[in-house]
Amino acid sequence: LIKRRLDYQQPDFSIRSTFLTFDLSPSKTVVTSCLHIKKENINATQLKLDGENLLLLSVSVNGRSLGEYEYQFDEYSLSLNIDEENVELEITTQIDPQSNTSLEGLYYTQSTYCTQCEAEGFRKISYYLDRPDVLSVFTVTIRSKCETDKFLLSNGNLVKRYQDGDTAIAVWHDPHPKPSYLFALVAGDFDLLTDSYSTLSGRQINLELYLEKGRLKQGQHALDSLKKAMRWDEETYGLEYDLAVYMVVAVDFFNMGAMENKGLNVFNSKFVLADPQTATDEDYFNIESIIAHEYFHNWTGNRVTCRDWFQLSLKEGLTVFRDQQFSADMSSYLSTRIAQVKVIREHQFVEDAGPMSHPIRPDEVMEMNNFYTVTVYDKGAEVIRMLHTLLTKEGFRKGMDLYFARHDGQAVTCDDFVDAMASANNVDLRHFQLWYSQSGTPLIKVRKVGSENKGKSTTFEFTQINAATPDQANKKPLFVPISTKFLDESGQEIKVSSLNNGNIIVDRDKVSVTVESENVTPVLLDNFSAPIIVEYDYAIDELLHIIQYADSSYAKWDASQGLFIKCIQTCYLEDFDSLTQRETKAVLAKYANVLKSNSIESDVLAQLLSVPSFEAARVGLESIDPIRFDAAIQAVQQAFADELGEYALLRCQDFIQSEYEYSTEQVNARAIYAAWLKLASLSEQGKNAALVTLRKRYANADNMSDKLNCLKVAQATNIAVFDELMLKFESEYTHDAVIMDKWFSLHATARRSDILSRLDLLKAHSQFNQRNPNKVRALLGSFAFYNLSGFHQKDGLGYKYVADYLLQLDKINPQVASRIITPLLQFKQYDASYKAHMKHQLERIFNSKELSKDLFEKTSKALASD
Numbered sequence: 001l002i003k004r005r006l007d008y009q010q011p012d013f014s015i016r017s018t019f020l021t022f023d024l025s026p027s028k029t030v031v032t033s034c035l036h037i038k039k040e041n042i043n044a045t046q047l048k049l050d051g052e053n054l055l056l057l058s059v060s061v062n063g064r065s066l067g068e069y070e071y072q073f074d075e076y077s078l079s080l081n082i083d084e085e086n087v088e089l090e091i092t093t094q095i096d097p098q099s100n101t102s103l104e105g106l107y108y109t110q111s112t113y114c115t116q117c118e119a120e121g122f123r124k125i126s127y128y129l130d131r132p133d134v135l136s137v138f139t140v141t142i143r144s145k146c147e148t149d150k151f152l153l154s155n156g157n158l159v160k161r162y163q164d165g166d167t168a169i170a171v172w173h174d175p176h177p178k179p180s181y182l183f184a185l186v187a188g189d190f191d192l193l194t195d196s197y198s199t200l201s202g203r204q205i206n207l208e209l210y211l212e213k214g215r216l217k218q219g220q221h222a223l224d225s226l227k228k229a230m231r232w233d234e235e236t237y238g239l240e241y242d243l244a245v246y247m248v249v250a251v252d253f254f255n256m257g258a259m260e261n262k263g264l265n266v267f268n269s270k271f272v273l274a275d276p277q278t279a280t281d282e283d284y285f286n287i288e289s290i291i292a293h294e295y296f297h298n299w300t301g302n303r304v305t306c307r308d309w310f311q312l313s314l315k316e317g318l319t320v321f322r323d324q325q326f327s328a329d330m331s332s333y334l335s336t337r338i339a340q341v342k343v344i345r346e347h348q349f350v351e352d353a354g355p356m357s358h359p360i361r362p363d364e365v366m367e368m369n370n371f372y373t374v375t376v377y378d379k380g381a382e383v384i385r386m387l388h389t390l391l392t393k394e395g396f397r398k399g400m401d402l403y404f405a406r407h408d409g410q411a412v413t414c415d416d417f418v419d420a421m422a423s424a425n426n427v428d429l430r431h432f433q434l435w436y437s438q439s440g441t442p443l444i445k446v447r448k449v450g451s452e453n454k455g456k457s458t459t460f461e462f463t464q465i466n467a468a469t470p471d472q473a474n475k476k477p478l479f480v481p482i483s484t485k486f487l488d489e490s491g492q493e494i495k496v497s498s499l500n501n502g503n504i505i506v507d508r509d510k511v512s513v514t515v516e517s518e519n520v521t522p523v524l525l526d527n528f529s530a531p532i533i534v535e536y537d538y539a540i541d542e543l544l545h546i547i548q549y550a551d552s553s554y555a556k557w558d559a560s561q562g563l564f565i566k567c568i569q570t571c572y573l574e575d576f577d578s579l580t581q582r583e584t585k586a587v588l589a590k591y592a593n594v595l596k597s598n599s600i601e602s603d604v605l606a607q608l609l610s611v612p613s614f615e616a617a618r619v620g621l622e623s624i625d626p627i628r629f630d631a632a633i634q635a636v637q638q639a640f641a642d643e644l645g646e647y648a649l650l651r652c653q654d655f656i657q658s659e660y661e662y663s664t665e666q667v668n669a670r671a672i673y674a675a676w677l678k679l680a681s682l683s684e685q686g687k688n689a690a691l692v693t694l695r696k697r698y699a700n701a702d703n704m705s706d707k708l709n710c711l712k713v714a715q716a717t718n719i720a721v722f723d724e725l726m727l728k729f730e731s732e733y734t735h736d737a738v739i740m741d742k743w744f745s746l747h748a749t750a751r752r753s754d755i756l757s758r759l760d761l762l763k764a765h766s767q768f769n770q771r772n773p774n775k776v777r778a779l780l781g782s783f784a785f786y787n788l789s790g791f792h793q794k795d796g797l798g799y800k801y802v803a804d805y806l807l808q809l810d811k812i813n814p815q816v817a818s819r820i821i822t823p824l825l826q827f828k829q830y831d832a833s834y835k836a837h838m839k840h841q842l843e844r845i846f847n848s849k850e851l852s853k854d855l856f857e858k859t860s861k862a863l864a865s866d
């Protein structure tokens with residue numbers, strides 16, 4: 001059942017060309033596949049093709065139809081003997097797109113055919129060498145007798161489109177050899193938004209956006225984003241698009257965000273559709289970044305692809321890094337960086353601390369779909385970012401150029417990528433490369449070891465600790481760049497010559513640095529220069545010093561988080577007595593004064609006003625009582641609001657509403673307003689006036705961002721007002737499935753004692769549909785991930801609720817079920833009684849009949865880790 005990275009073997013056969021013909025019909029689609037097979041290993045005799053859920057109709061070799069005794073097949077494969085070096089193999093199969101609820105392979109929903117083949121979905125369409133290192137030139141013929149199949153789309157260029165009696169036919173040819181996971185087919189009726197783009201070298205590209213009927217005007221932002229991404233990649237990396245047409249299709253039923261199929265991206269409609277009335281600032285941001293991500297895959301992913309799925313980070317880590325660079329250039333470096341760091345701290349560290357811990361290049365996989373993770377994607381991007389830091393922008397670009405010069409058209413490994421970076425820059429990256437094979441989060445403890453030289457200098461000691469993880473017992477010290485600054489008493493930066501480009505390189509168990517000054521405040525891990533945890537026992541005054549004087553806004557934010565976390569952990573650990581409360585109040589009062597007296601940059605202000613989440617605040621603590629910890633967060637949030645309440649109310653009045661525009665300035669202004677409004681509405685002094693403002697604001701809001709901000713503030717501060725506004729929202733948007741996801745998710749995360757019966761009602765809502773992954777994620781996913789008090793009920797009923805649902809969902813869509821189980825997998829991090837309840841639910845799932853591979857892998861690893 002387990003596949004291992006080190007077992008890789010080159011394929012014995014290649015597929016020179018692939019001719020596919022689809023005769024579409026919702027429940028009986030016939031797929032004819034004609035493959036030119038070449039034997040690459042002369043000793044090989046047997047060709048074994050992957051296939052799943054296929055009804056085999058016929059097999060022929062070089063025009064001769066095979067008898068049943070001339071091939072073998074089972075649930076997962078078709079095998080036959082091949083004697084010649086070159087053969088034409090023709091296989092006909094029948095599939096049932098309409099009953100395909102897994103949304104993998106070819107599926108049919110809402111009168112639309114759609115495919116998702118990555119990672120191993122092509123085998124649900126036809127028998128094939130369904131592995132990324134088999135590259136083939138595809139020609140695809142799509143035939144449909146159904147009039148609503150107005151558009152028949154596949155990869156590459158349209159060769160011809162014609163009518164044969166009652167059958168509509170389209171033929172597509174993609175000249176670029178590609179693995180099967182990049183194949184795509186879409187058929188249905190859409191509204192089409194078109195544009196054209198001219199590349200720096202002067203070629204014209206047709207851009208085509210396929211949208212649900214009636215949603216044409218919601219496509220403009222995605223289209224604009226695409227053009228920006230195309231220009232950016234030309235200017236930043238010298239990479240141009242390589243086909244005459246670029247198509248993007250938006251669909252409502254999709255397992256993930258989007259997919260980079262060659263020339264024919266398929267998107268979750270949530271990451272395409274936007275206009276001011278329906279999309280928030282966050283939606284605008286995500287659309288721009290995901291459109292860019294899929295576009296950037298055309299080079300990092302498609303032109304150079306992965307040799308095997310263990311190498312997934314080769315394309316994903318690199319492409320995420322590229323889309324992060326792009327977003328920083330399009331909006332603000334700081335807010336994009338903070339958002340990325342939150343993903344690592346709140347999700348990736350948690351994954352690394354749990355039973356699914358794996359290196360960015362995993363060694364063992366049962367179900368590949370389980371490895372599209374924050375580790376492979378986001379930690380993978382952080383590893384690329386460290387290379388970028390160490391080699392500099394110019395050195396990184398040289399490495400990219402060499403990577404493409406060497407590997408264009410190939411399927412390669414992460415080692416090949418690092419080799420290109422090393423050769424282009426003439427550096428040795430062998431120690432650095434350990435980031436690819438070692439899992440877990442390095443902990444760096446920093447200590448002031450004393451002062452020397454009659455107190456004129458201070459030495460700091462950095463100790464690197466790599467604890468064992470369930471998948472790996474023995475760890476080695478990694479090569480860790482820690483961007484560090486030292487501030488003196490007046491807030492001036494002290495120059496330290498031993499630093500490497502501003503970084504302390506911790507590449508051993510212990511490294512020391514001496515600063516020629518006394519009374520130094522270290523600013524550690526600026527810009528999050530490595531995906532690690534740094535532990536340093538800051539005094540509150542040192543944190544305030546950083547917030548006041550650091551010239552890096554990132555450092556200010558990080559120090560503010562440290563300050564809140566210190567308060568929260570003290571409240572949690574020290575029994576909430578009056579002393580802790582008084583101390584906390586005093587700290588927050590000082591902090592509030594800093595916020596009032598300093599002119600804080602507008603791109604960081606909203607962030608400085610926000611108390612950290614549960615996952616961020618619990619860093620360093622084990623066996624957590626989640627309810628008690630949640631109460632500690634609430635207490636700190638309340639004390640902070642009371643400290644700033646009146647002032648916050650005043651600040652709310654500064655806000656001038658202008659016509660909605662997605663611009664950095666307006667995005668910051670809206671976020672700051674929401675942060676002040678939340679503090680005012682929570683505070684004793686401001687709450688009544690703030691609620692009046694909130695209602696008015698909701699009523700007058702002409703855009704989705706402001707509306708949603710109001711709903712979130714109400715959800716966090718006054719449940720009666722929340723219910724009132726949610727009813728209004730429902731009656732206004734009940735017809736729009738995409739917008740209603742926001743409504744489901746707000747309900748699912750509300751703090752209320754009857755949450756489980758609410759969830760029952762919501763599941764029965766006319767817009768809920770358990771076959772639609774967006775709906776399931778909005779309701780059950782939001783609940784499990786973000787409703788602390790609802791999920792972690794003392795009697796375990798929150799866990800049971802999720803487990804019951806997952807048992808049903810697993811039969812419909814195992815990939816989605818396997819994502820939502822994540823919070824349950826973290827059971828070891830909780831206090832005994834919670835842990836026991838969670839474990840019990842994991843056992844129930846593990847022991848259930850006909851469990852998918854996806855849930856089997858996760859539950860078995862979780863239970864084995866305890």
Ligand code: ARG
Binds near residue numbers: 118372
């Ligand atoms: N390659 C796609 C992207 O990153 C995501 C594919 C996810 N596939 C999966 N089986 N979960 O853009």
Ligand code: ZN
Binds near residue numbers: 293297315316319
């Ligand atoms: Zn990707």
